[in-house]
Amino acid sequence: PKIVSGPGPDPNCFKPWSAQTKYMQWDKKPGPYRIAVVNGFVGNTWRIQMLQTAKAYAEQSGVKEKIKEFKVVSTGTDVAAQLGAIEDFINQGFDAIITIAVAPDGFDRVIRLADRNNVVIVPFDNVLDTDKVMQVNEDQLEIGRLSARHLLKELGQKRDGKILEVRGLPGNSVDRDRHLGFREVMEKEGKFQIVEVVGNWDDGTAQKATADAIAVHGKFDGVFTQGGSTGSVRAMMDAKHPFVPMAGEGENGFRKLIAQHASAGLKGFSYSQSPGLVSISMKAAISALEGNPMPQLISVPIPAVDYTTLKDNVNYWSNLSDNFFAANEFPACGVNVTAPEIMAKDAKNTQ
Amino acid sequence: MTRAAATRNTPQAYRLGPDDKPVVFAAGFVLLILIVGTGYTLFTQGSMPLLQPQYLLQQLQVGSFLGIVAAGLMLVILLGHIDLSVPWTLTAAAMMATAAGGAWALPVGLGIGLLVGAINGLGVAYLRVPSMIFTLGVNAVMRGLMVAHTGGFAPQTAATDLMQYLAVARIGGVIPVALLVWLVVSIVVVVVLTRTILGRAIYAIGNRERAAYLSGIQTNRVILVAFALSGAMSGLAGVLLAGYSTKAYQGMGDAYLLPAIAAVVIGGTNILGGRGRYLGTLLGVILIVLLNSVLSIMQMPEAGRQIIYGTVIIAMLLVYGRGNTVTG
Amino acid sequence: MSDAVLTRDAAEAGDAARRRGSLGLKLQQQAGILGALALFIVLYLFYQANHPRGFTGQILIQNANEAFALALIAMAQTVPVLMAGLDLSVGAVMTLSGCIASHLVNGTPSEIALGIATCIGVSASCGFINGCVVVYGRIQPIIATLATSAIYMGFALILRPTPGGKVHEDLSWALTNDVREFALTFGLFENGEAAWLQPFAWVPVPLVLLGLIVVLIWVPFTRTVTGRTVYAIGSSEGAAYMSGLPINRAKLAAFTMAGLFAGLGGLFLALQTSSGNADIPQAGAYTLNSIAAVVIGGTSLLGGTGSAIGSVIGALVLRTISFNFRIFDIAPLLQPLFEGLVLLAAVSLGGLKLLRLKNKLEVFR
């Protein structure tokens, strides 16, 4: 792709990461296109919801017409397999490949091949440490900062005390960035004792870790859980820990709990790393294939709510499962697949 | 690797012998962990919560999930086999239980566990596929089924009240019900291993299946039953775990396989089968759970955790006086 | 085998028969590998035939790159399995080696050489340590390596708390392409245009490396007393000891070999991804797949029979299965299920031979 100067189409959907973000432009190709999604690990709710969203979005009218062939594979946690799959799809002559990188490095070779064959690769969610491809993500550092600011706001004048930070998968860049963002603000604004435990973004693990932390440290003044937020809240409830200001992921269950217990002190904030990112990535890929200049790094607005803005059947669903991620649609991008639509429909309308 | 030629074998659970060594050492190590942990908390915030009953009870409550899994796994390991399908057997049981909901939740959960275990047993006993690999395959299949299930059927995932009661309720606000469930399971396992034909047959097969078969023991059936029991226990653990976090979700079992294996061998059960006492497994579980908790409290980084895990396992097995060499 | 008296000519007849019989015997003893090979060929031809750009260089290269690491891990797993032990640390050793590579395999040629040497040295030592724990600690291999794998993972995480690093780009590019590209990158053989090179200029470098490793390391190993002793131990450790074979040396060697192969695998993975990543799930996945590959490759987990070559084929079978997923349209959420079923079927094939078993005692070995 050529490096060009912006702006690109649809700026409030394809929002450049920063003023410095450069723009890329691929040679225009005639549609309809062959698009592949190369997922890595499957077997957690987020990924399932993502795959469903991708499928649904590809069916959505206005998109359907532009896609000739749509293929999805999950390669598991094995980077060699994921690289292989991407390269294979390049060889098969696909026009665009959407992927969640298993690792932030190691894609140089496939990127080289893609450029050679004028194929658009769009990593999202777990993005690559490179500026040679167009990528789509929410700003993880900002997520950390927002969470910190929420806690500070809810703590009022209090600028000391114990804060519990339940981290995600060790070694993952997302975990790292959210952590850094959070610490940056917290440490600037006050002198808190921040207790760190590892929750692996998994409810059970987060629940145990939180329970341990409470058992040892007694009372916390605020909690930031990167994921498995429901677990953390459950642990507090089991331990009869008073509800305190809290920031966490966008699981429906977490939002349900906030809605229930906000009055009792669970002053919650729920951002969402949305599975809907996949649709934006697809949209971006198509737009790129149509020859539009695209920001190299697309920053998707962070869909966040707090206890004041929660609304049943709008940004959470009190009568549906805890597990899925509430924020799925991005109206600004014409991505209107809502979480319930894909996660709460029964067998008949899947097959 | 060589089957020990003249190692003592102690189906009778309670009796002094080389098999007591693991029990003693494991118990000692549990104390050590508590002391170290307390030292840490004393140093950092001048309190010693680890020695307070509510902390210990809470650990036992959390530990009972692992404990139940390990109990089942021990039966299989005593046969000289292994069950790698635990993670997704557990998850599947939990998810189907919540999906069924209501009064059916519990039976469905256990039933799924039993069924998957039986399938493992069929493959291992009748097809004679190495358990290491067959259960691996079954695990993958179960994962596939659950992914399709969640994606396709938007199942109900909320744990029923009964499940939550079993997992988190406390009798008189003190004794966790989960702990009692674990206790019942333990009693069943001890009785099976020490007082029943099945138990005797399990030890016999673990030592030398050929001879057991020629003694008229229906070895295939025994293997099948053992795997089915192990599966059922995974299922039970899954149901409880779902109750604990009030919901079933993808991958909830991932954290249970390796710790369970570790607990069983740290408890002195011979990974090649034929030898081992349940009491050891019990202590092995407590050891693992406390170790986890203390490391988490110390905010030990992942690297450190891994290294400590490995070292502990090796250290324990080394002090147990090592397996036998080739006999003359 | 009747004890009827052998008259002179009867004996000769017997000899002749034996000469003829020998080949059949060989094949029959290699049945496992041959079966795996057949399975692989069928699956792979199927894939190639249905691929839009079937039977072309790029595809071969891509497949080779994807399969290499797994193939080596499978080889690594084979050696301990041959003596009836499992090595659950191969994945970890691979990861550790990769993380080291991502620090050291860069810069001047001599630095690179040193880096590579370090990777190999460290991973071989890891294997050797496993051996020591098993031999002198007398701990069952499967548990010993379960423990050491955690330790090695720990060190890998210390080296690479988060993924990253860099390896020499040309090297990485050259090793993940075909022979011509390789020659071109390093300006060898008239930049790969040498006439004699053309017939096999299309061969992917990973395949060449794999071949070299098998021919230069594995085959010689099996033709040493140490190597044979590995088989002997798997067959009957007591007998091996009584026969005065070097038991401990063989065990140490076996685990060291495992470490070595795993290290080479990790090295390649690092080159392929030009980075290191201490990814615990990935290490676990590789370890488990290595076992599957070994079994599919016709090596008995009870030890004594089998070969690393079979395991390589087993690894190729595993990979080829997932290749086919990219050709055929299977609902994304059903793929894991299919994968599981295929794996289960593949490993259960062994069960069929039971049906032919006439003496039930042969079931128990």
Added chain:
Amino acid sequence: MTEPEPFFVLENVSKRYGGVHALQDVNFACARGSIHAVLGENGAGKSTLMKIMAGVVQPDVGRMMLEGSPVAFPNPAAANRAGIVCIFQELSLMPELTVADNITLSNPPYRFGLIDGRAQRRRSEELLARVGCEDINPSSRVADLPLSRRQMVEIAKALGRNPDLLILDEATSALTAKDVDRVYRLLFDLKARNLSILYISHRMHEIEALADRCSVFRNGRHVETFTKGARSRDEIIGLMIGREIEGQFPPKPSRPRPAPLIEIRDLAWENRLTGVTLEAGRGEIVGLGGLDGQGQKELLLALFGVLRGVSGKVMVEGNVVAPSSPNAAKNGRARLALVPEDRKSEGLILSMSISDNLSMASLGRLSWGPFINAGRARAAVERAIEQLRIKIGDPSDPVSTLSGGNQQKVVIAKWLATNPDVILLNDPTRGIDVGTKQEIYRLMRELAEAGACILFYSTDYEELIGCCDRVAVMYDGRIVRELAGDAINEHNLIASALNIVEQREPTHV
């Protein structure tokens, strides 16, 4: 006859295993150019002595001198280097490896620094030829050979290390008469080449045929060494077991042949059983004769439900039975029991306790539903122990600490606990000393008298002659001749075993 100067000498050697004195202050010497027999009951210390000489175990005290200079062997390899090679009674072959590998592995021929497969095979063929086993293919797996051939391979393997001192510890226990002859010839040949040979066997006639000198051991002590012929067989036996023993075999009752309990009609399996027809009634001991590997073992296994795809009929009291597994066999219309070929891997679970082993086959009758009735089990164990006079310390010791004879008694006892109607015995006296043998013969007769029907396979003609009411001689998977009464004699047995009598239907002499 002058004392030959000693080649290998042990002085005041002792070895204890926990409480057991395996060897106590033993002085022993053997000379070149002679075959030296070592005799003793099970557990007398023979194997231990040999294992010490061969470096498998180290003595607690005492020293060893090889041609005058003191030596110590930390492991078998060291002993081999010193020219001492032992054929252990637990065969030391690697089943999954080829015959060639087994024979040459300890010092293989090299080529370019690597093992040379072809040379290996050639060398093995030569060695096999020397022991008269041209018919064994060097590249076939040992696992595929029958026990008798394996022992020959074992011997070839030992030869391959061209030893100065060759030890055979019950190395012929499974050999057939013909192989034994070959081994005899071989041993004499080796003796002629001035080797020193130690020969352990529980078969008196072998000792008499081979040995120049005999040493008798008892409870770990060296009782006496004497030259051949210095003592009578009975004296020797007396020395071995420390008491006189009268007639070895219990008298056979003379009574009409009983009605058949079990009838076998045209039993066939693979190519190992080609139409066996046999009858046996209560109170009968029916011997299975013939060369090793003529289908006797298969016949027993087939009856016991271990073999698949068996054709033909088996009838018990007129009703057809077809047990599909040992379990079915032991609980069937007629309760069957099998004392299998190899007690160490098939008869016993060595690492489990004596009591567990004794109750292993009869758990069903010792329990309420699924629960074992501890009391009844203990009682049964005690009954078994004193019924067979098994010498043990504590019933909870591992059965592996018993000597072979007592181990074999445990195997038999565990089956008697199921009080079987039909008892299948597969060479039950292999590697067992005279005293114990005698007890087993008496036991067999008692069981028969008590109404059991016994099928008894043995490689030892004396036994067949001494114990059996009838002997069915098998050849190539069929019964070629049935001998009864006085017709059961060495000549008839050998003749029909080699099937020299021209083919005809089984005759009742």
